Amino acid sequence: YNAVNDAGSGVGVLGDTKPLNTYFSSGTYYLYDTTKAMTGVIETRTAANSTSLPGNYSVDPDNNFNATSQRADVDAHYYAGVVYDYFKNTHNRNSFDNRGATIRSTVHYSRNYNNAFWNGSQMVYGDGDGTTFRALSGALDVVAHELTHAVTERTAGLEYQNQSGALNESISDTFGVFLDKKNYLIGEDVYTPNKPGDALRSLSDPGLYGQPDHMSKYVNTTADNGGVHTNSGIPNKAAYLTISKLGTSVAEKIYYRALTVYLSPKSNFKDARSSLLAAAADLYGSGSTQYNAVASAWTQVGVN
Ligand SMILES: CCC(=O)Oc1c(C)cccc1C(=O)O
Numbered sequence: 001y002n003a004v005n006d007a008g009s010g011v012g013v014l015g016d017t018k019p020l021n022t023y024f025s026s027g028t029y030y031l032y033d034t035t036k037a038m039t040g041v042i043e044t045r046t047a048a049n050s051t052s053l054p055g056n057y058s059v060d061p062d063n064n065f066n067a068t069s070q071r072a073d074v075d076a077h078y079y080a081g082v083v084y085d086y087f088k089n090t091h092n093r094n095s096f097d098n099r100g101a102t103i104r105s106t107v108h109y110s111r112n113y114n115n116a117f118w119n120g121s122q123m124v125y126g127d128g129d130g131t132t133f134r135a136l137s138g139a140l141d142v143v144a145h146e147l148t149h150a151v152t153e154r155t156a157g158l159e160y161q162n163q164s165g166a167l168n169e170s171i172s173d174t175f176g177v178f179l180d181k182k183n184y185l186i187g188e189d190v191y192t193p194n195k196p197g198d199a200l201r202s203l204s205d206p207g208l209y210g211q212p213d214h215m216s217k218y219v220n221t222t223a224d225n226g227g228v229h230t231n232s233g234i235p236n237k238a239a240y241l242t243i244s245k246l247g248t249s250v251a252e253k254i255y256y257r258a259l260t261v262y263l264s265p266k267s268n269f270k271d272a273r274s275s276l277l278a279a280a281a282d283l284y285g286s287g288s289t290q291y292n293a294v295a296s297a298w299t300q301v302g303v304n
């Protein structure tokens with residue numbers, strides 16, 4: 001018989017136990033979650049250290065996914081569910097396409113792979129090399145970052161180069177902070193596991209990790225698609241200033257409306273300012289406290 005959405009459990013990358021929505025079929029439990037109001041499902045697979053996608057389903061014989069080798073699978077699956085719930089409950093968005101598309105993740109991609117990405121169809125996570133990263137699905141802000149790339153692709157479609165690309169990156173980091181509210185850092189839970197207290201990026205102080213925090217420090221380069229992971233520091237700082245002044249619940253409404261209504265593929269930083277102001281005006285009124293906080297944030301990073 002097929003027992004749907006069994007209450008499984010698992011141990012994540014940081015050794016923490018969490019509940020899992022699994023699926024039982026022919027004597028095996030699958031990381032296959034049919035409990036969401038989707039047309040699709042949330043499914044998690046393993047590439048078993050190969051680079052072939054999507055790989056095979058992550059399975060377990062007793063619905064207790066507690067093997068060390070399963071930790072990345074557990075967190076990819078659990079955090080995908082958390083991010084799905086966030087977009088549905090907070091923004092009334094049903095998966096990245098707003099039509100309940102299946103959310104597919106593959107973990108154990110390649111070897112010593114210090115990377116995570118949305119490949120246009122699914123999320124993919126490396127295990128890290130144990131020095132620069134541990135398994136990248138072990139951080140909620142990383143999973144939120146990757147799934148937000150999918151949302152951005154289906155909405156604003158920000159081209160992944162130069163200023164629109166840095167905005168694309170910043171939107172993903174900003175929603176990473178909306179989900180992982182404990183600080184304004186990105187990747188801290190999986191970055192340099194042997195070195196406490198650091199992170200991949202900081203929204204409050206981008207300069208801590210070599211990013212500009214003002215337009216006057218914009219880096220003109222051909223590397224990294226025009227420095228999309230560098231120049232994202234400028235909109236990231238504006239996001240920090242906005243969130244710290246208005247709070248997450250107001251800021252996330254302004255950002256989500258800007259992303260889904262006003263931003264477009266070639267939007268630059270100035271367009272981001274006007275898109276966020278337009279969203280703030282729609283939601284709270286032009287000249288409102290919220291509107292003025294957005295204006296002030298972007299002026300402080302040199303985008304007027
Ligand atoms: C916060 C997640 C993140 O930045 O993932 C990436 C990594 C670790 C390397 C290269 C690209 C990305 C990305 O998703 O942009």
Ligand SMILES: [Ca+2]
Pocket residue numbers: 141176180183184185186187188
């Ligand atoms: Ca974080």
Ligand SMILES: [Zn+2]
Pocket residue numbers: 145149169172
């Ligand atoms: Zn990214």
